Amino acid sequence: MLHLRVVSPVDRTDGVLDLLGAHPGVTHVVLLRGAAVDPAGDVVEADVAREAADEVVASLCALGVDRSGGMTLEQVDTALSDAADRAEEAVPGDGADAVVWEELIARTGEESRLNATFQAFLTIACLLTAVAVVTDSPVTLVGAMVVGPEFGPLAAIAVGLVLRRWDLVRRAGTALAVGFPLAMLITAFGAWLGSRADLFDRDLALAGHQVDFVFEVGPFSLIVALLAGAAGMLSMTSAKSAALVGVFISVTTVPAAGYAAVAAVLGEWDICLRSVAQLAVNLVGVVVAAALVLALRNRRGRRRDVGRPLSSG
Structure with missing residues (x-):
């Protein structure tokens, strides 16, 4: 699993939440309203199956989050969660074989x-x-x-x-x-x-x-x-x-x-x-x-x- 943190302008947060919520390879979505200071906006965090990370990042870039906000990805060494297991099983492929191109x-x-x-x-x-x-x-x-x-x-x-x-x-x-x-x-x-x-x-x-x-x-x-x-x-x-x-x-x-x-x-x-x-x-x-x-x-x-x-x- 990868941990995703998105700094999103307020007017794009709903789109980010819809995107992450609709993707089967995403779980543990967290919203912190107004938590971002520079650039100002909301902070959205989620855990993403490695196999889905490239697609999710590309979709967020299509929303312009990378230009008006920001994204970071971090490796999750251990994830103890049935929801995380389901997210990894929901996307095709194996995490060890997945290529995250931006990374x-x-x-x-x-x-x-x-x-x-x-x-x-x-x-x-x-x-x-x-x-x-x-x-x-x-x-x-x-x-x-x-x-x-x-x-x-x-x-x-x-x-x-x-x-x-x-x-x-x-x-x-x-x-x-x-x-x-x-x-x-x-x-x-x-x-x-x-x-x-x-x-x-x-x-x-x-x-x-x-x-x-x-x-x-x-x-x-x-x-x-x-x-x-x-x-x-x-x-x-x-x-x-x-x-x-x-x-x-x-x-x-x-x-x-x-x-x-x-x-x-x-x-x-x-x-x-x-x-x-x-x-x-x-x-x-x-x-x-x-x-x-x-x-x-x-x-x-x-x-x-x-x-x-x-x-x-």
């Missing part, structure tokens, strides 16, 4: 912004990769994969391509185009300082070890990227968000970027170029698979809604 756009839009936090996480992840390379530590490499925030912009690009939201594509593309080179430059500087301070042995760092798979580009590089992209998008569009951690550990985007920086400092340009190629393969593979999954889910959702008009006040 997805808002989430990917927020995670695709180039800001100090995104850049800091990406840089730390690349630096962790550098440590993993020079210390031959797969555990540290896994830590770098988990810390890396790059799936957010990749998912945003996929969403933007499928929904033709070019603003999302531009924003996410900028985050990746600026974020990765900057993180790699900082990592290269850190590796250079480490070599100057004799923190690691160059020959040992270049010797064959357990993290060499990062720059070994092959068919499985693309296969893993495609599978990770598909799993990541399924996770973001359903209630199975915990699966995202597994996606982060699967793809070698951040490790490839960090390895390329270290290899460049050590003058190993072949390894550097292969690492960059690995990075490109993973980025493209994740976006392609995520976009395909999202396109299929979008198509299924539209087929299900054919002939089912939106509720209106």
Whole structure:
């Protein structure tokens, strides 16, 4: 279930109540007259079955509530109510499979912004990769994969391509185009300082070890990227968000970027170029698979809604 809160202008509250009351996937409707201060109006709250949320939000937007008032959606972890059970049973589909498009756009839009936090996480992840390379530590490499925030912009690009939201594509593309080179430059500087301070042995760092798979580009590089992209998008569009951690550990985007920086400092340009190629393969593979999954889910959702008009006040 999702908890919906609507700030409604007084002249549209009756329409909002009629819309929510008529929809079988809505329950626990609460009206607070005059409770909203800015923007002024009434507050209407309700619990909505996840399968019905996209339709309900679209209907409220058709009433203009999003322009003259506002809406928020929150995940309800536990709902102990026969009315809630009936609402979930009354709408077709399963909550775990339902896509709330506005929620997805808002989430990917927020995670695709180039800001100090995104850049800091990406840089730390690349630096962790550098440590993993020079210390031959797969555990540290896994830590770098988990810390890396790059799936957010990749998912945003996929969403933007499928929904033709070019603003999302531009924003996410900028985050990746600026974020990765900057993180790699900082990592290269850190590796250079480490070599100057004799923190690691160059020959040992270049010797064959357990993290060499990062720059070994092959068919499985693309296969893993495609599978990770598909799993990541399924996770973001359903209630199975915990699966995202597994996606982060699967793809070698951040490790490839960090390895390329270290290899460049050590003058190993072949390894550097292969690492960059690995990075490109993973980025493209994740976006392609995520976009395909999202396109299929979008198509299924539209087929299900054919002939089912939106509720209106």
